[in-house]
Amino acid sequence: MEVKRRKTKIISLGSLKIGYTEPIYVQSMLKNPLTNFEKVKKEVKKLLEVGCEIIRFAVPDRESIKYIKLLKSYLYLTSKELKKFPPPLIADIHFDPKLALLAMEEGVEGIRINPGNIKRSSLKEIIKEAIDKNICIRVGINTGSLPKVISSRNSIDAIVNYVLDLIKEIEDFGFTNIKISIKDSSVLNTIKINKALAKKTDYPLHLGVTEAGTFLSGTVKSSVGLGILLSEGIGDTIRVSLSEESYKEVLVGFEILKALGLRQGINIISCPTCGRCKVNVKEIAKILEEKFSHIRKNINVAVMGCSVNGPGEAKHADLGIAGAGNYFLFFEKGKVVGKGKFKEALDWISQKISHLK
């Protein structure tokens, strides 16, 4: 099963190209308001460390606008420090079109608007500015905030057609650097809506299950919903909504893509442990997962508890450790190359991974 991406237009968001020949990018959204900039700095740093590729943030008021330039500078400097490329910024704007114009002036690479809650004359002004500055517009609709006449029809077609009509309005102003997202809090609706949308448009799609919940339920809903769509080739950028710290959204996002072979990264195969296990698999797997989450190259690492499936699985991996009594056996490309307890095993495998990356 190889995933075959759906053909789309290629759009640009700052220096990123988005669409079917490009990687599927992982996005997150700041949890802290820009106005609390000390917290934003910490949040952004963590996002960069785990490899977040697009950062969105809410612009609820004029006060926030003042912080955009500061955010851009911080992003630039911190990315340089971490030897990464600074991710493009998307300003998330509702109701007040003036905020969209101001955000674009401050240098964001994209804006997210719901044209349904913006007057036609203001929309025209926004588009004109977006054309001038080569900015990307994400038309982002949450089904929770649809006009009553649409939501009352309760039909997928009504929603999709409503959004395509909004897109048509924007196209009429001569603008096509558009990404579309329609989000719903139900996994099944998210799947249905995006499948229908994918048939009717060739704009890139941003996927997310909205208000997905806690770390546990949000991770499951996003993995199921996005996983099914992505496996059918639908989706060009993704965001995992969690009522959790934003960097965890990025970790989950990459895990979803890696599970389907859509992005590369470290793959830790660790066994669930059972009555046979006498070594601490859970702890060692967790440490490795966090320590090497930023790797974007396929490395298979097995952390196995026992002698039933352990050595077999560990052999298939690039690197592996498998419990044998109170010890771990160390495997490299299928061969036992050493043996040691918890700390020795952790040190051995960490060093090996660092050399591989």
Next chain:
Amino acid sequence: MEVKRRKTKIISLGSLKIGYTEPIYVQSMLKNPLTNFEKVKKEVKKLLEVGCEIIRFAVPDRESIKYIKLLKSYLYLTSKELKKFPPPLIADIHFDPKLALLAMEEGVEGIRINPGNIKRSSLKEIIKEAIDKNICIRVGINTGSLPKVISSRNSIDAIVNYVLDLIKEIEDFGFTNIKISIKDSSVLNTIKINKALAKKTDYPLHLGVTEAGTFLSGTVKSSVGLGILLSEGIGDTIRVSLSEESYKEVLVGFEILKALGLRQGINIISCPTCGRCKVNVKEIAKILEEKFSHIRKNINVAVMGCSVNGPGEAKHADLGIAGAGNYFLFFEKGKVVGKGKFKEALDWISQKISHLK
């Protein structure tokens, strides 16, 4: 998108019927060895509290056999205390066929074996006992422990045919109370193998991605892999393998099924929070999720941070709270019925959920 289950034989595991007209059951496996019975008791109690429906455990030696009756009694008593039905037990046995015979004598409802590592004469003896005692046999193969001649062919068909040949051997002894599972640590292989298997047999299938990893990566891999298969109607029991406490496997399992509308339960729609949010959504959502994880009836509860999508989403839910400044507004069937801070909001909604269940 309604999931249409694949047609299967109906088999029995103790008093549970398993197959396409029956619910998809959530299974877990004990992490503690039976011989450490004090720990097993705590683990089993937690599994029962979150609604685990089938419990598997490893039987690595004769010593473990002695604890099976004790486990059965503890399960019976604790289930009664919690007003639940005691889940059937599956003994997981490798290499030593005598252990399978002994486990069946001690009263387990099912055994999991890999007939590939049992001599034909011993297999016959096991099947005879299983027929006599009406025991369910799960033929469970991990691709990590396939015979070299099969795994070296590296083809889905070779694996599926190998397993179906093993099934044929068992059928030749006159036995059909069989559940099949083929597990792989790769999500894509798991999907491919089970799709191929589903076409060639009508036995119920048990699904799992094996050695799926930590809470994060294991939850993602299982949700993506099992989610895709289940959405196509494949899968009759599931187990989420995590290098984590076993009750979390059950929580994740039910979330996957709920996401696809395959089981009922509480659905907490909580927003990811952004710069607009001034209330503690994460905390309140987490508390509610854990407190009401055992509910098996559809209740939609919205916990929203702000006034953009918040009230809209909260209105669609049976119950909802949505941030408005530092307060939460309380919603019931779309109407605002009150207002309060964190503790009042939590108390109000907890009480409402308790009345609904």
